[in-house]
Amino acid sequence: MSTKEIAEIMNISNGGVELARYRLRKKLELNKKENLIGFLMNI
Numbered sequence: 001m002s003t004k005e006i007a008e009i010m011n012i013s014n015g016g017v018e019l020a021r022y023r024l025r026k027k028l029e030l031n032k033k034e035n036l037i038g039f040l041m042n043i
């Protein structure tokens with residue numbers, strides 16, 4: 001799903017979605033260029 005679609009479903013701003021992704025990457029110790037979805041699918 002795109003950032004815009006997620007924001008509409010969760011009723012938050014696009015920036016809120018990006019911030020949540022940033023926080024997830026930080027907690028999982030991923031680089032900005034690593035694919036978050038791919039990483040989560042491999043778990």
